[in-house]
Amino acid sequence: MDFKIKTRLGGFFIVILNFNMVISCGLKPLKVNEPKTVTDAVGIEMSSTNDSITLKYGAQYIGKRQDAEMKKFRANRLGQFIHWGLYSIPGGEWNGTTYLGAAEWLANFAKIPNATWDSLQYQFNPNKFNAVQWAKMAKASGFKYVTITTKHHEGFCLWPSEFTEFDIENTPYKKDLLKEFVDAYTEAGIDVYFYYSILDWHHKDWRYDIKNQADSLAFSKYFEFAKNQLLELQQKYPEVKGFWFDGTWDASWKKNGKYSYDIQKALKEVNPNVIVNSRLRADDFGSRHFDSNGNLMGDYQSGYERYLPAKNDTLITKIDWEACMTIPVNQWGYHKDWSLSHVKSANEILELIVKTVSLGGNFLLNYGPKGDGTFRNEELEISNSIGNWMSKYADKVIYYGDYANLKPQDWGYYVKNTNSGKFYGVVFNLPLSKLLKIELPNGKKLKVVNFETEKLEYHHHDKMGYFISLPENTPNEPFIFEILME
Ligand code: 1KN
Numbered sequence: 072m073d074f075k076i077k078t079r080l081g082g083f084f085i086v087i088l089n090f091n092m093v094i095s096c097g098l099k100p101l102k103v104n105e106p107k108t109v110t111d112a113v114g115i116e117m118s119s120t121n122d123s124i125t126l127k128y129g130a131q132y133i134g135k136r137q138d139a140e141m142k143k144f145r146a147n148r149l150g151q152f153i154h155w156g157l158y159s160i161p162g163g164e165w166n167g168t169t170y171l172g173a174a175e176w177l178a179n180f181a182k183i184p185n186a187t188w189d190s191l192q193y194q195f196n197p198n199k200f201n202a203v204q205w206a207k208m209a210k211a212s213g214f215k216y217v218t219i220t221t222k223h224h225e226g227f228c229l230w231p232s233e234f235t236e237f238d239i240e241n242t243p244y245k246k247d248l249l250k251e252f253v254d255a256y257t258e259a260g261i262d263v264y265f266y267y268s269i270l271d272w273h274h275k276d277w278r279y280d281i282k283n284q285a286d287s288l289a290f291s292k293y294f295e296f297a298k299n300q301l302l303e304l305q306q307k308y309p310e311v312k313g314f315w316f317d318g319t320w321d322a323s324w325k326k327n328g329k330y331s332y333d334i335q336k337a338l339k340e341v342n343p344n345v346i347v348n349s350r351l352r353a354d355d356f357g358s359r360h361f362d363s364n365g366n367l368m369g370d371y372q373s374g375y376e377r378y379l380p381a382k383n384d385t386l387i388t389k390i391d392w393e394a395c396m397t398i399p400v401n402q403w404g405y406h407k408d409w410s411l412s413h414v415k416s417a418n419e420i421l422e423l424i425v426k427t428v429s430l431g432g433n434f435l436l437n438y439g440p441k442g443d444g445t446f447r448n449e450e451l452e453i454s455n456s457i458g459n460w461m462s463k464y465a466d467k468v469i470y471y472g473d474y475a476n477l478k479p480q481d482w483g484y485y486v487k488n489t490n491s492g493k494f495y496g497v498v499f500n501l502p503l504s505k506l507l508k509i510e511l512p513n514g515k516k517l518k519v520v521n522f523e524t525e526k527l528e529y530h531h532h533d534k535m536g537y538f539i540s541l542p543e544n545t546p547n548e549p550f551i552f553e554i555l556m557e
Pocket residue numbers: 093094154173175176317376395403
């Protein structure tokens with residue numbers, strides 16, 4: 072994917088983003104400005120003393136938000152992502168052919184006419200859906216928040232919307248499924264976020280590009296529709312903590328930075344502490360996620376999709392960010408056949424989660440429930456394993472986990488718990504030497520290393536660092552140790 076060309080021109084960076092067809096992967100901050108004055112979270116138009124380009128639709132504030140809602144989002148760290156829509160019915164199979172691609176994109180790559188696809192609406196009847204059961208499973212897995220697709224690219228709405236007939240109300244299910252969902256998760260103490268696709272294959276006024284007056288007029292109507300729907304979601308489900316936007320890579324959206332700015336502004340007028348991902352935004356010049364001055368737009372960077380920053384990426388630790396991840400290689404919506412690609416094990420997923428937290432990020436793990444409202448067994452099993460691990464370790468190294476600012480080592484990851492102030496190592500790779508190396512910054516001394524089972528004095532210490540003997544019996548799962556320094 073060729074997505075970024077950076078040239079230095081007369082003192083500022085011009086960024087040309089070329090997303091061939093799609094995707095917001097691969098975005099890295101051009102520069103991360105150290106926090107200036109963090110005014111309140113919604114502060115519009117902050118001082119731009121360091122900014123080289125004057126922008127009308129650039130970043131609305133600079134630095135990490137420090138309000139209670141954002142602190143909660145950050146402390147939560149682990150979220151469940153749910154892709155559920157009409158695509159969950161065919162599950163990647165159409166007319167006897169199973170397609171390898173992402174199941175929620177089937178309509179697009181199998182070139183299924185809109186009228187045919189849209190009629191799946193009359194089959195959507197998840198009569199085994201039990202919101203309370205879902206929330207219970209999510210809680211047992213250790214998820215502190217959930218992000219559900221209210222509308223994916225296909226345009227079908229999981230809530231009864233005043234602004235379209237293409238919604239849950241006009242399915243055999245009829246009931247307000249989203250309300251059941253929001254109520255159950257909220258009751259279980261899990262924060263609810265809404266995924267909303269700007270890209271819409273169903274809406275007649277959606278445009279990929281704006282080439283003439285007529286496109287421009289149509290797209291302005293689409294914008295009003297999307298804005299109305301979003302305000303409707305906020306009004307009908309006031310528990311919603313934030314919005315996760317997707318489908319914002321097309322020229323039409325990039326040419327209308329004002330629209331992305333206005334949507335964020337409108338949502339924040341209703342709830343000043345609402346949390347919006349960076350993917351919504353484009354600035355005056357079509358820069359996405361980061362404006363043309365390199366400042367993050369939205370409340371956190373949401374570009375890491377199915378991959379993570381490097382272990383030693385210290386720039387990313389300066390901003391809030393969230394990665395989202397599939398269990399197979401690339402399936403978000405329900406796909407019948409997971410044998411087509413590598414399916415991650417619980418330990419692989421745990422490593423991705425811990426790595427994310429060690430870099431000060433959040434992690435969304437995706438589930439694609441079936442059309443009938445049940446989860447596939449693989450997802451239930453993963454949930455079970457992850458949940459077991461989380462119940463032992465998450466309070467120490469996941470929730471409130473953050474970047475520890477210690478030199479990365481090959482055995483695993485460091486996490487600092489911002490609630491307790493404690494430092495931890497999480498071991499994923501057991502060295503054959505049975506020695507764990509720890510290097511501390513100048514002036515710091517290692518006092519003790521606390522495994523769950525034993526306290527260990529360090530084995531050897533010289534200017535290369537500390538070498539810690541592993542306990543006799545190392546657990547048969549990723550394990551943690553506490554590091555006490557002085
Ligand atoms: C390669 O292009 C894309 C386009 C859309 C890759 C992924 C996506 C969507 N974003 C994920 C979060 C899913 O919703 C996926 O359909």
